[in-house]
Amino acid sequence: MEAVLLQVLAGLSNGGIYASLALALVMIYQATHLVNFAQGEMAMFATYIAWSLINAGFGYWPAFFLTVGIAFVLGVLLERLVIRPVENAPVLAVVVVFIGLLVILNSVAGWIFSYTIKSFPSPFPGALGIRYMSPHQVGALLVTLIVLALLYLFFRFTPLGLAMRAAAQNPVSSRLVGIRVGWMLALGWGLAAAVGAVAGMMVAPIVYLDPNMMAGILLYAFAAALLGGIDSPGGAVVGGLVVGVLENLLGAFVIGNELKLVVALVLIVGVLLVRPSGFFGSVQVTRV
Amino acid sequence: MSGLRAAYGQTRVLHGIDFRLEEKSITALLGANGAGKTTTLRALCGMVRTEGEVRFAGRRIEGWRTEDVVRLGIAHVPDGRGTFLHLTTEENLRLGAYTSRDKTQVAQDLERVYGYFPRLKERSRQQAGTLSGGEQQMLAVSRALMLRPKLMLLDEPSFGLAPLVVRELFSILRTINAESGVALMLVEQNAAMALNLAERAYVIETGRVVLHGSAADIKSDDAVRRAYLGY
Numbered sequence: 001m002e003a004v005l006l007q008v009l010a011g012l013s014n015g016g017i018y019a020s021l022a023l024a025l026v027m028i029y030q031a032t033h034l035v036n037f038a039q040g041e042m043a044m045f046a047t048y049i050a051w052s053l054i055n056a057g058f059g060y061w062p063a064f065f066l067t068v069g070i071a072f073v074l075g076v077l078l079e080r081l082v083i084r085p086v087e088n089a090p091v092l093a094v095v096v097v098f099i100g101l102l103v104i105l106n107s108v109a110g111w112i113f114s115y116t117i118k119s120f121p122s123p124f125p126g127a128l129g130i131r132y133m134s135p136h137q138v139g140a141l142l143v144t145l146i147v148l149a150l151l152y153l154f155f156r157f158t159p160l161g162l163a164m165r166a167a168a169q170n171p172v173s174s175r176l177v178g179i180r181v182g183w184m185l186a187l188g189w190g191l192a193a194a195v196g197a198v199a200g201m202m203v204a205p206i207v208y209l210d211p212n213m214m215a216g217i218l219l220y221a222f223a224a225a226l227l228g229g230i231d232s233p234g235g236a237v238v239g240g241l242v243v244g245v246l247e248n249l250l251g252a253f254v255i256g257n258e259l260k261l262v263v264a265l266v267l268i269v270g271v272l273l274v275r276p277s278g279f280f281g282s283v284q285v286t287r288v
Numbered sequence: 289m290s291g292l293r294a295a296y297g298q299t300r301v302l303h304g305i306d307f308r309l310e311e312k313s314i315t316a317l318l319g320a321n322g323a324g325k326t327t328t329l330r331a332l333c334g335m336v337r338t339e340g341e342v343r344f345a346g347r348r349i350e351g352w353r354t355e356d357v358v359r360l361g362i363a364h365v366p367d368g369r370g371t372f373l374h375l376t377t378e379e380n381l382r383l384g385a386y387t388s389r390d391k392t393q394v395a396q397d398l399e400r401v402y403g404y405f406p407r408l409k410e411r412s413r414q415q416a417g418t419l420s421g422g423e424q425q426m427l428a429v430s431r432a433l434m435l436r437p438k439l440m441l442l443d444e445p446s447f448g449l450a451p452l453v454v455r456e457l458f459s460i461l462r463t464i465n466a467e468s469g470v471a472l473m474l475v476e477q478n479a480a481m482a483l484n485l486a487e488r489a490y491v492i493e494t495g496r497v498v499l500h501g502s503a504a505d506i507k508s509d510d511a512v513r514r515a516y517l518g519y
């Protein structure tokens with residue numbers, strides 16, 4: 001029993017990280033109706049920025065917040081400079097751009113920082129640990145929950161958050177009430193990049209820092225987003241936690257650690273086959 | 289506006305339309321299906337590619353982005369209502385006031401439109417996509433009002449509304465025009481009602497103005513009525 005509890009708690013901690021990355025995927029999906037395959041590499045790149053800042057002598061938390069800010073700006077720039085020009089291109093062209101972005105970010109990171117694996121510090125003091133969770137697990141879960149709560153408050157209660165939701169759903173009507181839709185989409189990319197950066201910094205102490213560190217994580221996040229419903233932010237969060245717990249339980253007791261990633265793949269295929277809109281995806285309530 | 293031309297891609301739809309809207313006035317824009325009424329309204333607020341000249345309060349605004357035109361105080365109740373289906377009624381209304389930074393004013397305006405359309409107040413927390421067609425039409429008009437516009441472009445606001453509700457809507461439009469001096473440009477299938485409300489009217493056919501004058505004159509000229517308005 002205790003072993004199960006242990007795995008569940010560890011799963012929640014990982015799940016929180018999947019949840020934030022899944023949320024980033026959902027945010028961009030809602031605006032573009034496409035899955036941003038480069039989301040993981042964007043997070044990885046941001047994590048390298050944090051690592052460089054820390055090496056340059058910044059304290060952990062200043063580096064953390066600076067990285068979130070830089071990631072936000074880079075996300076906005078990416079949308080303006082790379083995604084915007086292909087706005088009206090066919091879906092396949094945009095997918096190719098996403099994949100190109102993935103490969104480029106990966107190689108550039110390898111080129112600048114080399115492919116050797118680096119360790120990344122955890123900022124959480126030992127006192128944060130509880131009986132079944134390491135300090136980093138507790139801390140990462142807390143940070144994730146704070147990020148998710150802030151995002152929820154932002155989208156739910158601020159005029160800008162409302163405008164961003166509106167712009168993603170109905171650009172034509174949004175322009176008619178004076179919303180600068182292009183900027184809202186860019187802000188969405190900025191936020192997604194910032195959230196991804198947090199996920200990257202939280203997962204790096206566990207998986208270590210290297211240019212391919214996010215590949216597996218993105219797969220879990222993708223499974224989480226699909227499970228929750230790719231257009232449902234709340235669903236992505238629940239999906240992330242469920243995938244995290246499932247992954248750990250199955251890994252520990254059923255299929256072993258080596259096959260864990262298969263869980264994500266099975267989930268992805270399963271959801272797509274059985275329930276493409278996920279468990280919280282909008283069953284469209286539209287009057288005709 | 290003068291010499292307004294507009295096209296969708298290669299398809300030229302408006303071939304040089306001229307008209308004037310007076311401040312605080314009500315103008316009807318009539319014409320058969322496909323005449324180009326919707327396109328005219330779209331051209332006014334930069335939703336289609338246009339040539340020619342559009343002036344608003346002395347400024348040339350042709351070629352402006354829609355969101356900038358809107359910020360000048362031109363609200364558009366679009367064809368098809370333009371509801372934000374997944375947001376609540378109240379969120380839809382708040383979006384109408386997106387360009388306003390004055391919270392107390394937004395709250396007042398919200399109460400004002402709820403006063404006009406109590407039905408919307410009852411449904412304020414409901415997802416707007418689940419409102420009835422008529423309720424969504426009220427919502428579209430209300431959302432436009434939240435902008436505190438100087439000019440409101442209304443594309444068939446009576447579409448899908450029960451006759452009683454249409455009459456109510458038109459009397460509200462008259463009140464709004466009288467109280468806050470919003471100029472109205474009204475596109476309508478229901479020519480009789482539109483001519484009753486409007487002071488002036490333009491009739492267009494395949495992208496050209498074929499007739500204009502005071503609403504009263506057009507209404508009382510039987511030949512014109514039969515030829516262009518079909519009643």
Ligand SMILES: Nc1ncnc2c1ncn2[C@@H]1O[C@H](COP(=O)(O)OP(=O)(O)OP(=O)(O)O)[C@@H](O)[C@H]1O
Pocket residue numbers: 296299301319320321322323324325326327328
């Ligand atoms: N998006 C579009 N792409 C191409 N052609 C269009 C488009 N929208 C309208 N048209 C064409 O432009 C012409 C004018 O259309 P418009 O919608 O302005 O007519 P309307 O007067 O509003 O008609 P209705 O009374 O049916 O609403 C029509 O011939 C129509 O086929």
Ligand SMILES: [Mg+2]
Pocket residue numbers: 325326327367443
């Ligand atoms: Mg029309």
